[in-house]
Amino acid sequence: MNLEDIAGEFARNVAAQTDAIMRGDRGKGGDKEAKRYVAAYKKLRDHGEAGRDALARLLTHSRMDVRVYAVTFLLSDRPEQALPVLREAAKGEGLIPFEASQALKYWDEGTWKLDVD
Incomplete structure (x- = not known):
């Protein structure tokens, strides 16, 4: 599987988790998809800059989530790319803009840490 495929897997699973949450399926559906996009992220992370580049290509994805x-997932390594996207997303209303605003809050406070090992 190439890096673009892995980034596509990340995107599909984020979208699937959001869709599951919106259907009210926070349990089995949402958790399963979260595990999958975290696994995809770890695969990308293992490829260093090339993996981050593949993930960064999702910054123009059609879905806000x-x-x-x-x-x-890129904020700590590439704040100059990530912060404008978060600021734009945080202007909206709903779950995803709320999550964006929370990430910005923690970043601004200096307490941001992605807890994925």
């Missing part, structure tokens, strides 16, 4: 999740 995919953009926001991609930037939260």
Whole structure:
């Protein structure tokens, strides 16, 4: 599987998790998809800059949830790319803009840490 495929897997699973949450399926559906996009992220992370480049290509994805999740995974390494996307997303209303605003809050406070090992 190439890096673009892995980034596509990340995007599909973020979208699937959001869709599950919107259907009210926070349990089995949402958790399963979250595990999958975290696994995809770890695969990308293992490829260093090339993996981050593949993830960064999702910053222009058509779905806001995919953009926001991609930037939260890139925020520590590429704040100059991530912060504008988060700021734009945080202007809206709903779950994803709220998540973007929370990430910005923690970043601004200096307490941001992605807890994915």
